[in-house]
Amino acid sequence: MSMIDAACARSAWKAIMAVTVGAPGLRRNTITGGLFVLGEDDLLEEVMKAIPRIRAVVHFGWSGPSGQRLPINHIERKVLECSTEPTDVLWSLFAGSLEASDFDYRRHPSFIEYAAGVFAAHHNRRLLEKDPSLASEYPPKPLAGLDHRSTAWRPVSGSGRL
Known part of the structure; x- marks a missing residue:
């Protein structure tokens, strides 16, 4: 994993862990918009789905x-x-x-x-x-x-x- 991807993964991890939705353990991946259950769904998979999106945002900036x-x-x-x-x-x-x-x-x-x-x-x-x-x-x-x-x-x- 490149340094850029590692930075994107840290950013994704923080964003994903920050948002709970309703039921205990239910989280929203604010980067992809998807829902997942902490402890049941693969958190690493959620982070990996977010990396290309974050890279694109960095590339295009504002x-x-x-x-x-x-x-x-x-x-x-x-x-x-x-x-x-x-x-x-x-x-x-x-x-x-x-x-x-x-x-x-x-x-x-x-x-x-x-x-x-x-x-x-x-x-x-x-x-x-x-x-x-x-x-x-x-x-x-x-x-x-x-x-x-x-x-x-x-x-x-x-x-x-x-």
């Missing part, structure tokens, strides 16, 4: 639209999806796509590439209709591997990101 932190679980993404700001919705979709790629930010397209790909999809034009200036910031451009229904990106052969 680089989202309006300086937002990368949303790392379903609850945080849903809050952004309900926003009236198209860039918040895009940031949420990007985070969901990143999660579908196991938070492997080295292989996943950048936010700018991803946003351009989402705008190229016909059914996502409603975001551009809300804020037409986004077309100049993220000119629509097809993105190989982008599932236009789920907006999740998957690596494809020849994409240079396998």
Whole structure:
């Protein structure tokens, strides 16, 4: 385990152990959003699930639209999806796509590439209709591997990101 992963694991351990939910032993992994039972479920597994998410947050920092932190679980993404700001919705979709790629930010397209790909999809034009200036910031451009229904990106052969 690298020093960075060890630091991420310490951070995850602290966050996980800090939140109890209702019944004795029931905990919420605030990083993944999942529930587990202390003493019955594997705590190390919960920590290991959190590490790629923390690494992605560290990588992206506060680089989202309006300086937002990368949303790392379903609850945080849903809050952004309900926003009236198209860039918040895009940031949420990007985070969901990143999660579908196991938070492997080295292989996943950048936010700018991803946003351009989402705008190229016909059914996502409603975001551009809300804020037409986004077309100049993220000119629509097809993105190989982008599932236009789920907006999740998957690596494809020849994409240079396998």
